[in-house]
Amino acid sequence: MRQLSVDIGSHRVIDQLDVSFAAGSLSAIVGANGSGKTTLLRTITGLLTPTTGSVTIEAGTRRDLGYLPQRSEVDRSFPITVHDFVASGLWSRCGSWRCLSAQQRSAIDRALIQAGLRDRQRCLIGSLSGGQFQRMVFARLTLQDPGAILLDEPFNAVDGRTVGIMLDTIARWHSQGRTIIVVSHDLPLALHHFPQTLLLNGTASCYGATRDILSPSRLADTRAKPAAGAADIPAVGIA
């Protein structure tokens, strides 16, 4: 990303951001509410257009992106079965017309088994719990097989077991050489599972190794001094 700025209405959400996520890297995006984490992901996917600057995706197109929006963006009351939802991961290959090949059917089956949802595949998505739902969306991403994966708050309001399954899946994707970017509120989790971190904080945003960006002492520092406004992260520039 070069000199990226994004306005929503008259409000500048992202200001002059320069970041480059290396191919095959595993990064977390952290930042206070309203610091532009979701906006950044939506800009990378092309759902939002930057006001200035540009997003370049090397070696591939936007169609090679897997994007997991926050859960609230999915209409969970729509009558679609778990199986069909997961199968929609094959959209790029099947489109509006093509039938599923036997190979694709077994891929769907495998993804459902991995997510622990095989016995629920005929249920409507509205009947799933929060954890099951999130595992289902991960199964769709697995099936979609994208080169780069963007996840927006995937760990929000899910149980510990599901977080474990999701972290395992992310680790597997990482080992397959995919580029992964995850927005998360959970700083300890970012510290333990993500080698790189982007801290979004207005013009003082910074990107680097997670242990530098979120050093334990600095985290402790922030917790001791909530005076940094509504921010739940350090409001200082990082060396």
Place this chain on the structure above:
Amino acid sequence: MLELLAGPFLEFGFMRRALAGCIVVTLGAVPTGVFLLLRRMSLIGDVMAHAILPGVAAGYLLAGFSILAMTVGGLLAGAAVALAAGFVARKTALKEDASLASFYLISLALGVALISIKGGGRDLLHVLFGNIFALDDGTLMLLGSITSATLLTFAVIYRPLVLECVDSAYLGVLGRAGALAHYALLMLVVLNLVAGFNALGTLLAVGMIILPAAIASFWCQSLAGMLATGLAVAVAGSYLGLLLSFHADLPGGPAIILTLGGAYFVSILCGSVSGLLMPRKSTAPIPES
């Protein structure tokens, strides 16, 4: 008894034509309505019903009582309002619902004004509430063509439309299919309203789109179930409505919509999915501990 139920249709050609017209309209209107309902866009149908009126009126002014001229006019006006309202909502601070509401009020006023320039109150009533007992061959062919086009379009956009309804961000990343499906659905709404207005009039046509879908949502949870139930309800409603109209000497369109309305109230009370008299089944997801 048989005389009561089948007699009017055996005896009178206009009753058979009315029934055929209703069934044809139903085939296109019900799937359109089910998707509108699931997308929470039910009111859009109502808005578009008003929006086609000035086009119909303009056709009437230019060519007299010609079904073709009024249909083309209605199509153009409906498409124009749908696109204009969407455009205003995207480019200004006004939300799409407020923008649509403004457009349809203006359209309604314009339509009524245009019709009253030329015709008397009788023509106005005909356009607003339709005359199902006056369907001629040409009109039936027109309805059949619109329904065929609708069903073919649904065959093409079914997958992207479902995905767009469930998770529009997912399709938005992968291309334009979702947005195209959305606009195609809006166009189908206009098309089916225009078909419906020939049978039920501009104001009641929307009833054939929304009511069967709303009734079906009380009885079925799956998409296929809703589509099938909606169709069955709409066909049964048309038949019973026409009988009611014949025996009680009521106008056809209102009789059909009232019959569907009766089914709707029964569904509110007894519907197996969320009817008021049914034992509460929690549809909320069970939280995992």
